[in-house]
Amino acid sequence: MLRPEINDATVRLLARQGVEVIITSKAGCCGALVHHLGKEKSAIEAAKLNIDAWYELTRDEPLDAVIINASGCGTVVKDYGHMLSQEAGYARRALEISTITKDITEFLIDYDQDAPRNWSSIKIAYHSACSMQHGQSINDEPRELLRQAGYTIVEIPEGHICCGSAGTYNILQPELADQLLKRKVENIKLAKPDVIATGNIGCITQISRGTDIPIVHTVELLDWALGGPCPQGLESLQDKVKSVSSVYAVAAS
Numbered sequence: 001m002l003r004p005e006i007n008d009a010t011v012r013l014l015a016r017q018g019v020e021v022i023i024t025s026k027a028g029c030c031g032a033l034v035h036h037l038g039k040e041k042s043a044i045e046a047a048k049l050n051i052d053a054w055y056e057l058t059r060d061e062p063l064d065a066v067i068i069n070a071s072g073c074g075t076v077v078k079d080y081g082h083m084l085s086q087e088a089g090y091a092r093r094a095l096e097i098s099t100i101t102k103d104i105t106e107f108l109i110d111y112d113q114d115a116p117r118n119w120s121s122i123k124i125a126y127h128s129a130c131s132m133q134h135g136q137s138i139n140d141e142p143r144e145l146l147r148q149a150g151y152t153i154v155e156i157p158e159g160h161i162c163c164g165s166a167g168t169y170n171i172l173q174p175e176l177a178d179q180l181l182k183r184k185v186e187n188i189k190l191a192k193p194d195v196i197a198t199g200n201i202g203c204i205t206q207i208s209r210g211t212d213i214p215i216v217h218t219v220e221l222l223d224w225a226l227g228g229p230c231p232q233g234l235e236s237l238q239d240k241v242k243s244v245s246s247v248y249a250v251a252a253s
Contacts, residue, residue: 009223017111026053030073036167066101071200075135077101105141119150125193129200149225154191165206185210
């Protein structure tokens, strides 16, 4: 696992809203990487493993949702119903899992995210992963949640363009991936953010190679605003928030 703190922040966000979080050690890789490589047999086996693991949790009561915090994984899990449509014994269950699968921001948008302090001094450039905006048609929810938490959102020019990660693309086509990365970073710099937010670990890894501007998962910023720990790499921004909060406290008194 590349960034376990992303899962930790996800669990805290859900727990604050009174959502019971069930984690199973029997689930594994979603199968996205082998799926991208055209290894469909391996992708199907990965999907079956997860469906079995998640279905085991429904013995007592049905699951309300399967929450995904990596959009590349979410796109594939939402496609399990199609991928396993011809698999005897799995087609119906795969479709049911796909139907209840949600990106974490897609799920949280129905809950109040008002933060106890003022965070408007922190400017966030939200990078919408291709698997998020194109694969799942999720565009507004992450930005709206960050706004609700009090952050200032600055838009990235050409935000629809890939950062160059694209699953295994940056491994198989490194030169083209680097060109896309350079273009993405140049556009991010035009927005002049304090921090970059995104909902996909692949994009975090790729973009961090091209810029010193810190990049974190959207849930880490939401969790921070609602009382969680400061995300790694954003320690220098803590004083910025404190100073603004102090001004509001003095004004209130």
